[in-house]
Amino acid sequence: MKLKSICEVEGVEAAGIKEGKYGLALIKASGNAAAVFTRNRVMAEPVRLMLNRQDSGRLDGVIVNSGNANVFTGEQGYRDAERMAEIAAEALGTSPELIGVASTGVIGRYLHIDIIEDQCNRIKDSLASDEKSGDDAAAAIMTTDLYPKQAISKRKGFTVAGITKGSGMIAPNMGTMLGFIYTDAEVSPDDLKKALLLATERSFNRVVVDGDTSTNDCVFLTATGLKGKQNFDEFYSALEEVCISLAKQIAEDGEGATKFVEVSVTGAKSEDDAAVIAKTIVGSSLVKTAIYGEDPNWGRIIAAAGRAGPEFDPLKTSISISSGEKTVILEEKGVIKADDKVNPGALAAAKELMKGKNLKILFDLGDADFKATAWGCDLTEKYVEINGKYTT
Amino acid sequence: MKLKSICEVEGVEAAGIKEGKYGLALIKASGNAAAVFTRNRVMAEPVRLMLNRQDSGRLDGVIVNSGNANVFTGEQGYRDAERMAEIAAEALGTSPELIGVASTGVIGRYLHIDIIEDQCNRIKDSLASDEKSGDDAAAAIMTTDLYPKQAISKRKGFTVAGITKGSGMIAPNMGTMLGFIYTDAEVSPDDLKKALLLATERSFNRVVVDGDTSTNDCVFLTATGLKGKQNFDEFYSALEEVCISLAKQIAEDGEGATKFVEVSVTGAKSEDDAAVIAKTIVGSSLVKTAIYGEDPNWGRIIAAAGRAGPEFDPLKTSISISSGEKTVILEEKGVIKADDKVNPGALAAAKELMKGKNLKILFDLGDADFKATAWGCDLTEKYVEINGKYTT
Numbered sequence: 001m002k003l004k005s006i007c008e009v010e011g012v013e014a015a016g017i018k019e020g021k022y023g024l025a026l027i028k029a030s031g032n033a034a035a036v037f038t039r040n041r042v043m044a045e046p047v048r049l050m051l052n053r054q055d056s057g058r059l060d061g062v063i064v065n066s067g068n069a070n071v072f073t074g075e076q077g078y079r080d081a082e083r084m085a086e087i088a089a090e091a092l093g094t095s096p097e098l099i100g101v102a103s104t105g106v107i108g109r110y111l112h113i114d115i116i117e118d119q120c121n122r123i124k125d126s127l128a129s130d131e132k133s134g135d136d137a138a139a140a141i142m143t144t145d146l147y148p149k150q151a152i153s154k155r156k157g158f159t160v161a162g163i164t165k166g167s168g169m170i171a172p173n174m175g176t177m178l179g180f181i182y183t184d185a186e187v188s189p190d191d192l193k194k195a196l197l198l199a200t201e202r203s204f205n206r207v208v209v210d211g212d213t214s215t216n217d218c219v220f221l222t223a224t225g226l227k228g229k230q231n232f233d234e235f236y237s238a239l240e241e242v243c244i245s246l247a248k249q250i251a252e253d254g255e256g257a258t259k260f261v262e263v264s265v266t267g268a269k270s271e272d273d274a275a276v277i278a279k280t281i282v283g284s285s286l287v288k289t290a291i292y293g294e295d296p297n298w299g300r301i302i303a304a305a306g307r308a309g310p311e312f313d314p315l316k317t318s319i320s321i322s323s324g325e326k327t328v329i330l331e332e333k334g335v336i337k338a339d340d341k342v343n344p345g346a347l348a349a350a351k352e353l354m355k356g357k358n359l360k361i362l363f364d365l366g367d368a369d370f371k372a373t374a375w376g377c378d379l380t381e382k383y384v385e386i387n388g389k390y391t392t
Numbered sequence: 393m394k395l396k397s398i399c400e401v402e403g404v405e406a407a408g409i410k411e412g413k414y415g416l417a418l419i420k421a422s423g424n425a426a427a428v429f430t431r432n433r434v435m436a437e438p439v440r441l442m443l444n445r446q447d448s449g450r451l452d453g454v455i456v457n458s459g460n461a462n463v464f465t466g467e468q469g470y471r472d473a474e475r476m477a478e479i480a481a482e483a484l485g486t487s488p489e490l491i492g493v494a495s496t497g498v499i500g501r502y503l504h505i506d507i508i509e510d511q512c513n514r515i516k517d518s519l520a521s522d523e524k525s526g527d528d529a530a531a532a533i534m535t536t537d538l539y540p541k542q543a544i545s546k547r548k549g550f551t552v553a554g555i556t557k558g559s560g561m562i563a564p565n566m567g568t569m570l571g572f573i574y575t576d577a578e579v580s581p582d583d584l585k586k587a588l589l590l591a592t593e594r595s596f597n598r599v600v601v602d603g604d605t606s607t608n609d610c611v612f613l614t615a616t617g618l619k620g621k622q623n624f625d626e627f628y629s630a631l632e633e634v635c636i637s638l639a640k641q642i643a644e645d646g647e648g649a650t651k652f653v654e655v656s657v658t659g660a661k662s663e664d665d666a667a668v669i670a671k672t673i674v675g676s677s678l679v680k681t682a683i684y685g686e687d688p689n690w691g692r693i694i695a696a697a698g699r700a701g702p703e704f705d706p707l708k709t710s711i712s713i714s715s716g717e718k719t720v721i722l723e724e725k726g727v728i729k730a731d732d733k734v735n736p737g738a739l740a741a742a743k744e745l746m747k748g749k750n751l752k753i754l755f756d757l758g759d760a761d762f763k764a765t766a767w768g769c770d771l772t773e774k775y776v777e778i779n780g781k782y783t784t
Contacts, residue, residue, distance in 0.1 A: 107691020
């Protein structure tokens, strides 16, 4: 199996520990850096700390805790976030201003900073650039995630790799997802920022699990630069590949999910139009339960598209659903195809196809040439069970 | 028990039948009328028919079928909707232009117009103004509703009463909800329209079950005028009372719901701001599952408010939760109150309180004096089960 660890990127060392609900990851990587943060008006204290800080365009490392989101904890929480930066800076031999801080977990509880300090002290000596260390860091940041999420793109001359966490509270504007992405390409802070914004828009911002947006979202991108300057487009392509792979892993691991869904909207007047429709379809509770029930109820797809916002003519649209090699056309240019009156057997074929674990919904607007893809999962009893009993 | 039938309004006769999934209601009431319709870009054929018609400001009756929504059925569906108006007009001895037509049920299937005609022929002679006839009509329009929904407001000199259906696909902009409201007050078409728009905004548009918006929503309001002219404010007050009662019944009967939730947002800069925040909180999957799990996870409340749109300062907000006479303050002006570190026992008290079936969440923004209330329900395994197996 191909190694996917962030430690495949030259200049990256990682360590992680997970003890019950409390986890800590420490990643050492010096270089130019960029970051994007949640758009929720209620922000976690570590996010406030990052946004308040004079952006030097550089990082020496990040510290991430799981189990407590450090949100709504006021001045105490802000000081705790600052303290996390100090703890990591001491461990990595740098200054707190060059440390990225992130938290994930329950909201509205004061941080147990003593646990974080203790965990950091115990793992700092195990910082290493081997596969296991990358795996440990990926596992340490999980909350309700069922498995760690890693992705890599190896190109001629450089590598991009990242880890992420997230499976609930995932929304169009990044749910509680944390992402830490590394490259050994040499990239300027401005180019990193530009690349990260676009890649995030086309990956993490197109994953919908439950339509809620977290207070803690962030993605950090650090370029150690050890492999020297590279073609920007080639770098962007590798970055987007890694971000999309991580985003799809978040959708696949959606809380309680039994099926993975990809919604592609084509024929739109703009990429934004296509994206908002794709995200609305993939986020609809009714579409999600229909997918869980293996029910080709495409009326819910068109109803979700209709409330998404962008104008379109229903009679120019076409909808089909695929799994593996099989495709069933549900409606074509406004004419119902999957109805027993007009096409006996089509509904049954669609039902059969929906037994697959990986489904694709293709929605063509029939207007112009723009397109976008969004990812999600089904809505199951298990999602309800997980989220009905989270805090306790 | 107080009679709540629409037949308590003078001049209203009703009949209804429900046979398996197919139901039909026929209501006779002549007078000035107004209606509001779905904002979904994909509209049912009966909605298109209503919107295309020259609005005469009058109705002689309505015909409503349940079991098939007549959406995405193109020209055939449009002709079927026209045919429904003809069938009812013949039964009521008037012209099709004076008939309101509405449908609810599955999307993307051609209507069985023969069933509708047959049912109408069998019930037209039972049109009557007794209680049972009103009940029959209320029951005939149900789909996944567990019980018929009726409300009445008797004022000095006149009455307003209505029926509604709806329990899934309920969203800020009216889910699949149909409403038929009657008054024997004399009200002009313009005043009816004005009153219906505002009352709908403050009632049906503030119910969220699953955030999906139907293609079929409509509310018809007819004034038979038999009790003569009334004070407009008094009429509006009765209408709003009926609409809010019906809206709350929709939330209480939310698919799979075990708890009813009322979210009141106060201290906002405008009623719109308060309403959008209240609706976002009550519609959040994470808030809904927390309520189901009786988990006072108020971080999800503040996170939902934060993504709603309007600006506010988290440190000026206060959140409390009530059931019956009991109230627990979760946070006050940005300071956490329900945390075992600062207030031992408060979390346990909140958990105990959440065992109630009727919960109120009070969210004060601490900014100004505007407020709004929204209604919803919890998200349960049963919702998933109902919606995973709907079409079949």
